[in-house]
Amino acid sequence: MSSLSATLTVWAGSWLAGDSAPDDVIDALHQWAPMHIIGAADAETALSTGLDWPGVQDGAAPILLRLVRHATEADGTELRLVLPAPGDVRGLPAGTEFARAALAAGEGVIVGEPGRSGLGLVPVVEGPDVLRWTVFGIPSVPATVEHTGLGEAEYAMREAIRDAADALLQLSSVRTGRPGTDPRRRIAEALDDRAHHRYPDSVPVRALRILDSADQVAAILAVAEDDSPTEAPSASSAAAREQLLRPLWTAVRTARVAAVSACVRSAHRA
Incomplete structure (x- = not known):
């Protein structure tokens, strides 16, 4: 969660x-x-x-x-x-x-x-x-x-996972000397922390997939923003990083709201 x-x-x-x-x-x-x-x-x-x-x-x-x-x-x-x-x-x-x-x-x-x-x-x-x-x-x-459909949200998350991974490769950064661990390990740790929060059994399977995908994207973006042992080498690079990541964060929020709304609507119909 x-x-x-x-x-x-x-x-x-x-x-x-x-x-x-x-x-x-x-x-x-x-x-x-x-x-x-x-x-x-x-x-x-x-x-x-x-x-x-x-x-x-x-x-x-x-x-x-x-x-x-x-x-x-x-x-x-x-x-x-x-x-x-x-x-x-x-x-x-x-x-x-x-x-x-x-x-x-x-x-x-x-x-x-x-x-x-x-x-x-x-x-x-x-x-x-x-x-x-x-x-x-x-x-x-x-x-x-206006509700974002689950099909649209799921497609957006598939695209966002790819774009987030590409963003990590595109970011221009330099080593800062701060201690850090492998980004993949940081992403795995963030996802493991989310896994401790369970969902009701009534949650639709597609909504659960979307929420899991959104967590993956968010973990990658968090590493890019805060957890990486690198940082942008200039103010312009920092602005470019923000411009690159902002639409991905928007996609994550949109997908999460869509999936949670679908969970509530599904429970209400039941």
Whole structure:
């Protein structure tokens, strides 16, 4: 699983459909950290959700389930993953505190019916082994971004794996003298870390393939950006590296959102 928000979206969707138990969702969340805390973003949200404000409370996972259950009781409500990045804010409710927090975190979950008020959930690392969830009120849940089909997403990931590998060869870099290990080993370690986060049995096979492919591409890109013992030799080379990798990161986010959305839709239809 690529992010805490993806974990909550997929597992909560499976639970709402009756395919997973509440303990399954809680166990999946706790794979990220043993302690989760939760609080409201403001007094109004605290009043509507029963959360603490200011301050936080322990036992966030069961509280998240309660909030998701309550927010999805009406017909037409959605459980939606968002993975924003600078220059790519698709799916965010413009001008909201939730949008700003989700962009800073690079992830979030929207719960609600498009055009009506809803909730936004954003996780951040609070400290060693502690994750904090902040709950935001969303005045109007934005319309669903046009779905990327699984066929299109799978094809895009096959192309991205090739392009990411080519990008590593194209990057102009020089040795920095920093200690490092073989890039292939770093990629394998990153993928092994992701493998500890399991998916519900109800996840469609094609969606699972897409998520696995997206993890492969992300691992390669992370090595190219941060983990390599080399660095771009000039500012222009650094800019060229960013320009080369940015569309690949966009493809990864698009594929992940498409696959997670398909998981939720499949669970809902079941």
